Amino acid sequence: MDKNDKIYIAGHRGMVGSAIHRKLQKEGYSNFVFRTSNELDLRDQQQVAAFFAEEKPDIVFLAAAKVGGIVANNTYRAEFLYDNLQIQNNIIHQSYLNGVKKLMFLGSSCIYPKLAPQPLKEDYLLTGPLEITNEPYAIAKIAGIKMCDAYRAQYGCNYISVMPTNLYGYNDNYHPENSHVLPALIRRFHEAKEQDLPSVTIWGTGSPKREFLFADDLADACYYLMQNFNEEGLVNIGTGEDISIADLAQLVKKTVGFEGIIKFDTTKPDGTPRKLMDVSKLHSQGWKHTIELEEGISLAYQDFVEKQLVRGEIQT
Ligand SMILES: NC(=O)C1=CN([C@@H]2O[C@H](COP(=O)(O)OP(=O)(O)OC[C@H]3O[C@@H](n4cnc5c(N)ncnc54)[C@H](OP(=O)(O)O)[C@@H]3O)[C@@H](O)[C@H]2O)C=CC1
Numbered sequence: 001m002d003k004n005d006k007i008y009i010a011g012h013r014g015m016v017g018s019a020i021h022r023k024l025q026k027e028g029y030s031n032f033v034f035r036t037s038n039e040l041d042l043r044d045q046q047q048v049a050a051f052f053a054e055e056k057p058d059i060v061f062l063a064a065a066k067v068g069g070i071v072a073n074n075t076y077r078a079e080f081l082y083d084n085l086q087i088q089n090n091i092i093h094q095s096y097l098n099g100v101k102k103l104m105f106l107g108s109s110c111i112y113p114k115l116a117p118q119p120l121k122e123d124y125l126l127t128g129p130l131e132i133t134n135e136p137y138a139i140a141k142i143a144g145i146k147m148c149d150a151y152r153a154q155y156g157c158n159y160i161s162v163m164p165t166n167l168y169g170y171n172d173n174y175h176p177e178n179s180h181v182l183p184a185l186i187r188r189f190h191e192a193k194e195q196d197l198p199s200v201t202i203w204g205t206g207s208p209k210r211e212f213l214f215a216d217d218l219a220d221a222c223y224y225l226m227q228n229f230n231e232e233g234l235v236n237i238g239t240g241e242d243i244s245i246a247d248l249a250q251l252v253k254k255t256v257g258f259e260g261i262i263k264f265d266t267t268k269p270d271g272t273p274r275k276l277m278d279v280s281k282l283h284s285q286g287w288k289h290t291i292e293l294e295e296g297i298s299l300a301y302q303d304f305v306e307k308q309l310v311r312g313e314i315q316t
């Protein structure tokens with residue numbers, strides 16, 4: 001990447017896209033092109049073709065997607081498959097037609113088989129059945145990896161794929177039903193404290209384990225790999241450490257300062273029992289995370305409080 005390259009961050013208002021933007025600004029990049037989903041619907045082939053022909057970006061970060069937690073993935077199965085395939089097909093194909101120098105595709109740890117051995121190595125891709133709650137999303141993400149590899153093999157495009165673990169951070173989605181677990185718990189514990197409630201209920205049994213990476217660490221890794229990684233296949237991005245959902249709830253409870261008890265709603269799905277990333281490929285490339293979970297939850301909670309109380313930006 002050169003300092004005067006024209007950089008298109010698809011999804012620049014989202015949690016990941018905004019973190020990548022902050023990181024690139026910090027590194028001295030300033031030639032950006034952005035479109036919100038209202039200005040450019042990335043599912044629309046003609047709109048995307050016209051945008052690439054007009055703007056001719058040099059570098060693309062593909063961080064736009066239909067994103068959500070376990071219940072959103074399971075409820076809006078059609079949109080998670082259709083929107084994500086459309087968005088990534090349009091961006092990757094138009095990048096090829098318009099001579100984009102390098103593209104990064106963001107997948108997810110849910111591409112791995114539900115019962116794959118732990119930790120999850122990159123070569124476990126397509127070795128077994130997927131977790132059913134997010135199968136449509138995972139199928140779209142797997143197609144994205146294969147699309148980058150196919151354009152590299154046939155046309156020599158330098159398109160790389162990274163697989164982030166579960167993320168959290170600034171600009172997260174705090175929707176009560178559709179969000180991921182960490183923002184959901186931050187909000188629920190905060191509201192319970194505010195309302196002086198005796199208990200907070202979390203979904204599932206509490207026994208599944210998840211790994212969490214702060215979005216600014218992810219952005220740092222994305223920038224690093226954009227400069228140093230030029231191969232087919234995929235690279236996991238995570239911390240290599242996980243925690244049970246019950247223990248995570250205790251951490252959020254402590255950070256928020258809630259004093260009641262925790263209950264479990266076992267009518268809600270647990271999803272994959274465990275999704276611990278093998279990060280040896282990432283570490284061998286020379287990158288490691290810096291923000292540990294407790295610190296990250298504290299930063300995310302401050303951001304939530306500020307957005308909710310000061311700017312009224314949290315969705316209801
Ligand atoms: N959050 C997580 O835990 C994880 C996320 N990822 C991946 O990281 C990437 C970013 O996720 P994250 O930042 O969390 O998601 P967000 O929901 O925060 O942001 C997604 C962005 O995508 C844009 N977008 C969605 N649909 C369209 C559309 N039809 N046309 C144009 N833009 C659209 C939105 O734009 P606008 O704001 O303008 O509406 C939004 O800014 C995704 O690829 C996701 O799969 C991977 C692993 C975990």
Ligand SMILES: C[C@H]1O[C@H](OP(=O)(O)OP(=O)(O)OC[C@H]2O[C@@H](n3cnc4c(=O)[nH]c(N)nc43)[C@H](O)[C@@H]2O)[C@@H](O)[C@@H](O)C1=O
Nearest residue numbers: 069070073108110134180181184202203204208269270271
């Ligand atoms: C990033 C990843 O995110 C999704 O997969 P997931 O890891 O299952 O994500 P999740 O954050 O929604 O849940 C994690 C765990 O936490 C439990 N849990 C408890 N209480 C709440 C709760 O209140 N909300 C949510 N969402 N989960 C809760 C929940 O039951 C589950 O056991 C994919 O669909 C896919 O999008 C993907 O790639």
